[in-house]
Amino acid sequence: MKNHETHITSYSQNLTVLITLLLLTTTSVLAVKFHFGAFTVAIALIIASIKAAIVLTYFMHLKFENLLLRLMVGGVFLLFAIVVVITFIDYYFR
Amino acid sequence: MSTTEHSEYIDSDTGKMGMWLFLFTELFLFGGLFIVYAVMRSKYSEDFHQAALELNAFIGATNTVVLLVSSMTVAMSLTAIQKNRPNIAIGLIFITLILAGVFMMNKYFEWGHKFSLHLYPGSDVMKSLPHGEIMFFGLYFMMTGLHALHVIIGGVVLTIVMFKLKSGKINQDHYLLQENGALYWHLVDLIWIFLFPLLYLIT
Numbered sequence: 001m002k003n004h005e006t007h008i009t010s011y012s013q014n015l016t017v018l019i020t021l022l023l024l025t026t027t028s029v030l031a032v033k034f035h036f037g038a039f040t041v042a043i044a045l046i047i048a049s050i051k052a053a054i055v056l057t058y059f060m061h062l063k064f065e066n067l068l069l070r071l072m073v074g075g076v077f078l079l080f081a082i083v084v085v086i087t088f089i090d091y092y093f094r
Numbered sequence: 095m096s097t098t099e100h101s102e103y104i105d106s107d108t109g110k111m112g113m114w115l116f117l118f119t120e121l122f123l124f125g126g127l128f129i130v131y132a133v134m135r136s137k138y139s140e141d142f143h144q145a146a147l148e149l150n151a152f153i154g155a156t157n158t159v160v161l162l163v164s165s166m167t168v169a170m171s172l173t174a175i176q177k178n179r180p181n182i183a184i185g186l187i188f189i190t191l192i193l194a195g196v197f198m199m200n201k202y203f204e205w206g207h208k209f210s211l212h213l214y215p216g217s218d219v220m221k222s223l224p225h226g227e228i229m230f231f232g233l234y235f236m237m238t239g240l241h242a243l244h245v246i247i248g249g250v251v252l253t254i255v256m257f258k259l260k261s262g263k264i265n266q267d268h269y270l271l272q273e274n275g276a277l278y279w280h281l282v283d284l285i286w287i288f289l290f291p292l293l294y295l296i297t
Contacts, residue, residue: 008176009169018166025158029151032295044291051287059169060280069111076118080125087129091136 007064017058024051106270113274117281120244124285127237131292134229141226146297148213149234153204154294157197158286164193165283168252168276178266180259187256190279194249201242205235234293241289244282251275 028047032040057063062070135142171186212219215235220228255275258264264272 006176009173011170011173014166014169014173017169018162021162022159025155025162028291028295029155032291041296044296045288048288048291052284055165055280055284055287059165059283060277065110066107069114072111072114072118076121080121083125084129084132087133091133 007061009058009061009064013058017054021051021054024054104268104270106273109270110273110277113277117277120281120285124237124240127233127240128288128292131233131237134226134233138224138226138229141224142230143297145223145227145230145234146293148231149294150204150207151294153200154290157200158290160193160197160200161283161286164190164197165280167193168279172269172273172276175259175264175266175269175272180262180265183272184256184259187252187259191249191252191256194245194252197245198242201238205238237289237293241282241285244278244285248275248279248282251278 024047028044031043031047036043056073062073167186167190171183171190174180174183174186208214213231214220215232220231223231252275255264255272258271
């Protein structure tokens with residue numbers, strides 16, 4: 001009952017994704033330990049965003065989904081970013 | 095595509111899109127809390143720094159590894175059913191459930207320790223803290239609690255998936271429920287990816 005060919009992610013690909021995620025986790029733990037001052041939060045958040053993107057792309061199979069779904073997911077994250085920016089504009093320039 | 099009268103037509107693309115729409119609402123549920131955290135952190139950065147030192151980064155890191163591995167096993171279970179290996183899929187979901195149990199055990203000890211120090215919303219100890227620290231611990235309990243609730247719900251969904259795999263109701267041709275259950279589990283992982291650095295790592 002499939003409308004199109006289903007992409008099957010191999011076991012080894014899944015394992016590669018996990019190892020990448022674990023390496024990124026280690027990086028963020030070490031990076032925070034070194035204390036980059038004001039940049040620490042930014043570094044931790046950037047690494048977290050990279051990890052999130054990897055989970056979305058590979059574990060959640062977005063790479064192999066149709067364009068509409070990918071645009072929807074991108075749009076929702078964009079919407080969230082706009083909400084964050086507007087909140088801070090309101091907060092700082094009130 | 096021809097279907098006989100009795101065979102059920104399942105549009106897996108639409109079913110998956112419905113799941114994603116639900117995940118979007120989850121994103122904003124946690125997203126709202128993340129925004130509160132961000133604003134409060136910029137307002138009370140010194141209090142947040144003090145309060146974050148109370149949290150055990152080691153337990154946080156352990157739970158991160160546990161959730162990442164469980165995310166892989168659930169992704170692999172999907173590979174297994176697509177390759178028509180239901181028993182491997184069942185085994186992998188079972189491992190995922192055990193990892194979910196390990197996560198909750200860690201959470202139990204972590205929260206238990208906080209409670210033994212009388213650090214919980216509404217306690218006299220917490221009320222005596224500076225305002226920013228109360229905000230931090232309030233957010234900590236709210237966010238990790240809401241996340242733990244999602245771990246429990248995900249565990250229930252994956253248990254149902256496991257039994258349906260056993261009975262053959264989920265099989266190589268129909269695995270939408272397993273796919274959506276896996277998506278939910280990845281969302282749980284996704285949220286933790288942000289909770290861990292924000293609450294445990296950054297002080």
